[in-house]
Amino acid sequence: MQLDTEKISSYTDRFINGIVDYSPRLISAFLILFIGLWLISLLNKLAQNIMTKRNLEPTLTTFLANILIWVLRVLLFVIFISQLGVETSSFVAILGAAGLAIGLSLQGSLSNFAGGVLIILFKPFKVGDTIEAQAEVAKVLEIQIFTTKLITASNQIVYIPNGILSNNKIKNFSQNNTRRADIIVKINYDTDIKLAKEKLMEVMKNHPKVLRTPAPALIVNDLTDTGINLVLRPWSKNENFGEMSSDVLEFSLRELEKLEVTPFAKVNT
Structure with a gap:
């Protein structure tokens, strides 16, 4: 079998001419790819620095930076294959349909993500x-993208979805530096109410962790069938609240017992 040198030469020439003709597009496509990757890395660092300077939560900063970098990479890939001469319209359509399907299947997760962003931006806690x-009632350990991680006083970890958390009532005990306790005690009708109030006021004023400003207060809260409800309202710093309210309750009950009162007590926080 003899080789047809003319055909081989013709195919070789076509191949070389094709490479020569296509090489500018190939070179420009890879230049776009490498320069684009470098610019994406630069933009990612710049965006992280801006978000850090604006005191955004580290969790949100990292997540938004990751979203930015992947969106830019997808756009760069589309530009890259377009420069190579690949038809991108069908590719973009498939990508859009896939994005829609993923979005519909992850509605709950997207709601939690949006809730996490709102919590981090508006900072209710x-x-x-x-x-x-x-x-x-728990301490916030971590604000994650989809959930918030809490730890209770009994050392239990609680995860609450951010979507639910951002759309419901939140009571923040730490946002202000001071906190007031409402301690309810009940005395009998035959008790000397003036003397009882004086003794209870002394308990609050003499406690070292009860603040002088705002001043502690004592009011008659209710007249019930079984006695008179008095409310002690001492203030303290947040870090002293538990110890202060416990001490005031204990010392108040001792003083009422000295007056031969059978006390009933309750602490509202």
Whole structure:
């Protein structure tokens, strides 16, 4: 079998001419790719620096930076294959349909993500705050993208979805530096109410962790069938609240017992 040198030469010439003709497009496509990757890296660092300077939460900063970098990479890939001469209209249509399907299947997760962004932007609480939400009173350990991680006083970890958290009532005990306790005690009708109030005021004024400003207060809250409800309202710093309210309750009950009163007590926080 003899080789047809003319055909081989013709195919070789066509191949070389094709490479020569296509090489500018190939070179420009890879230049776009490498320069684009470098610019994306630069923009990602710049965006992270801007978000850090604006005191955004580290979790949000990292997540937004990751979203930015992947969106830019997808756009760069589309430009790259377009420069190579590949038809991109069908590719973009498939990408859009896939994005729509993923979005519909992850509606709950997207709601939680949006809730996390709102929490981080508007800051109803931050890491380290003690909050009450969804019938839980706990300290915030971490604000994640989809959930917020809490730890209760009994050392239990609680995860609350951000979508639910951002759309419901949140009570923040740490946002202000001071906190007031409402301590309810009940005395009998035959008790000397004036003397009882004086003794209870002394308890609050003599406690070292009860603030002088705002001044503690004592009011008659209710007249019930079984006695008179008095409310002690001492203030303290957040870090002293638990100890202060416990001490004031205990010392108040001791003083009422000295007056031969059978006391009933309750602490509202």
